[in-house]
Every structure is written in structure tokens, then in C-alpha cells.
Amino acid sequence: MTRSIRVAVSTVILTLRRSESGEAVLTLPLVLRTREPFADQWALPGGWLTVDESPVDAAARTLAETTGLAPSYLEQLYAFGAVDRSPTRVVSIVYWALLRQDDVDAQSAAHLASGHAPENVRWFDVGALPELAFDHVKIVEYALWRLRNKVGYSGVAHGFLPAEFTLADLREAYEAILGKTLDPANFRRQVEASGNLLPTDRFRTGSHRPARLYRYNTDVALADRGPLGPEETSIR
């Protein structure tokens, strides 16, 4: 047993999935542990922090290793360091990230086509999580709490959507995050007044009245994260 403290980096990776019943649900990837402690249990993706890598880079790297994707949003969640949270002394710097729904779909389609998907990675709906290793249940709960809070005063919900989207798409993302339905008219007013959206001259057609497509206004979006620069947080 080592006498020193080791530093790990884990990430709560969230995206939206279209469920069988049609509505959007929050989903996250977990990794099946192959070693003790907690062998054969599911855990958050992560790894040890190396001496030549910053925590946010390590989070982005392990995220890419488990999903093959780059996140649309990545932010530090919390540093967990209770003495008894692991048999050996581990401080985990935990990040949370958002993935675009279409990125995830394209990636899983590529996995199906090539025939070799990562075997010990599986996606779970946040409403139906398995038993998790360590204190990872608490961590996931905290990440969801943070997401629900942050969606109210910032533009994080765009992190789930492709570059162009309708207001209905955006509202659906909000509803999945908050777990309640929102009035379409009031939602439109609020989000238009926030100035975070840039209307395009294109429309999505194919059913009923065509809906205008919007883009995200990245200029405004960078203002609400305080004095910590882009080296500590990333938005794409």
C-alpha cells in the first residue's frame, strides 16, 4: 500500500438520446472496471493524472479514448478527496462534458459499420443507472444538479445540439434536462431575448409548418464563466 496521494481525473459525459417512446433522455457512458477495487462494476471514464498533462487535458483525452469524440462543452465539476472514498488514497478531479447528439449517433454508426465497438463501454440513461463504483453515484448526481442549474442562466443546452437547430429542438433539450415541459411561446420569447441565438434564413421542412433554423451566438456565450480562461474550460 502506497503512502502517497494519487490524483485521478474522471468525467461525467452527458448527451441526449432519442428514446423508443420518442422523447429525449439524458445518457452517459460508463466503463466496466477490470481490476480491483470494484472489479466488474461500472465507473465513470477516467484515468490517472500524469505529470506532464493538465487536468482538463486529461479529461479531454480520456473522454476521447472512451467515446472517440471531442466534447462541445467541458468544465470542471469538483475535486473529490475524502479519505475513505477509495481503498487507497485518491483525489479525483472530476469534469463534466456535453456531447452533440449527432456526433454520438455518427460515432455509434461507424462502430456498427466497422464491427469493433469498444467492448467495456456502455451507455446508460441517467434514470436507469447500474450500481456504480466508488462515490460515483454522488458525483453523477452532482453533475446533473449542476447541469440543471446552469441551463437556467447560460447556454449550455446548445452543447447537445448540432450547429443548426430549431427552437423546438432546443426546447426539447431544455425539457429533457429540467424534467418538465415548457411553454413553447414563452420559451421562444426568453431565448430570443437572451441574444444567444442567431436566426438563419433556412428552415427545416418535412412536417407541418417549416421551422426556422438558428445558430448559436458564440460571442455572447463566453461571458458567463467568470475569470477562468479557456485553458480551464472549453466551449466548441
Added chain:
Amino acid sequence: MTRSIRVAVSTVILTLRRSESGEAVLTLPLVLRTREPFADQWALPGGWLTVDESPVDAAARTLAETTGLAPSYLEQLYAFGAVDRSPTRVVSIVYWALLRQDDVDAQSAAHLASGHAPENVRWFDVGALPELAFDHVKIVEYALWRLRNKVGYSGVAHGFLPAEFTLADLREAYEAILGKTLDPANFRRQVEASGNLLPTDRFRTGSHRPARLYRYNTDVALADRGPLGPEETSIR
């Protein structure tokens, strides 16, 4: 040079000081470094995380060692871990804390009476900080940003005040944090509507019309910090 990563814990400790011109200003204690790197420069109080101590305990301990006091509020701020933030590889888990103004006054009075104040600790107004070691300037700025944000939707400002206080005291704390004056009438309405205050039947007299004294309603106060329990955050 060591090849491993060491974990430090530092704390931004804030309190209010009554300035010569009469208004309240934010103040924090800094420690003069005696060793390289950054010898003879001022730095945030802190120390190495030991293998048998949790980060929040380490923050409370180093806080007590530098000020002799227990904080009224203590919360994790951020984990800083950029590769180049120190000559050796150090991850700093930084906390921020609030001290009661009267606790600090009593402690410094005790230091004056006994004649032995801690020599390498000095208090600085946040508007007149010296050059700081490491990335501590950025850390202090982030802590102040967090305080200013949090004062808007939670009761943290009470952390500066004694158990009983007038609405003018509380408003003065808000004004010092936000850096702007607030309308007394509207401030009263808001804070009364929040339900965070319990009126007592006592008044502060001595000048003009007596002002009612209030206490903080600790029952309501514990709700706004998410699923992280009191083992990670403390309010007194």
C-alpha cells in the same frame, strides 16, 4: 526534482474590515513565503494535503493555523492543476472561506494584548493586493467573482456578520461585496421575502431611530448547495 504530483490545499479567506473612511472593505490574510519558489512573496495560506486528511479538513486546519479562527463559511472553489503553475508539479485544491468581522476583531485584539501576533501573516484589502506567488492572483479574482455571484442567490453575506445584526449591517455587507449601493427600502423587501431572516425582539440603540436586530434562519440556508453534503461544505 520529483516525478510525482503533489497535492496542496489553499484557501482564500475573506472578511470585512471597517476602513478609516468608514465604509466596509473586503480583506484577506496572506502569508509571506520563506522558501523557494517565490521566496519573500505573499501567497495564499495553505499546505500539503496529507494522506490521512480530507481536503476540506486541511483547508479548515490551515485556516485555523493562520488566523486562529473557525470560518463561518467554507466551500471548495476550484482545483488548479496547470502543468506550468509551479516549478514542480502541484495540484492545488483551493477553498474559499468567510470569517465573521467580530471574530477577526477579537482575535487581533487578543494578539495585541498578548504581544505575539503571527509575524509572517498580514491582512490586505482586496483592492490593494501585493504581488502574489504562483497563480494566486487569478485564484483570488475567481474567489471574488464567485462571492459576488453567490451573494445574489444565497445567504453567504451573513458569513461576515455576528449572530445578531441589523438590516443596515447586512446591506453594508452586500454593498461591500457588490461594490455598489443598494436602495434600503428595496433591500429590506427582498431579504424579508427570502425568508432567510428571523426578526428578534431586540433593537440596536445608540443613534437615531433604533434598528431591529435579526438572526439568520439556518433551516432555510442549507437548501441551495446541491447534493454535496455538509462533509464537503460547512456553514456555521
Added chain:
DNA sequence: CCTCTAAGGGTCGAAATGACACTAAGATCG
């Protein structure tokens, strides 16, 4: 051509916010 459904805009009352006037009450000074 009629109908269905979602997009998008308008209305209206409730609630919150901000500016500011007004009353209450002790301190101080003549």
C-alpha cells in the same frame, strides 16, 4: 379542398423590480 399539427405571434393578469416619497423615533444642540 379540408383538416390536422406544429410554428410563431399576441394578450392579459400576476408577480417582481426599481425609483422615490413619506412617516417614525431617538440623538443632539440650542
Added chain:
DNA sequence: CGATCTTAGTGTCATTTCGACCCTTAGAGG
């Protein structure tokens, strides 16, 4: 004692925001 000053605390009112709900628009599909 009484006038006045200063701060505590209340009231008012216009503006803005929020939520609920209705109405019109426009393409899809019979």
C-alpha cells in the same frame, strides 16, 4: 423643552418580467 438632524421602516407607482392561454400561419396528408 423644543427644533432639527439622521437613520429606520412603510407606502406608492410605473416598468419589467413571467406564466398561462389564445389566435393565426403554413405545410403535410388525406
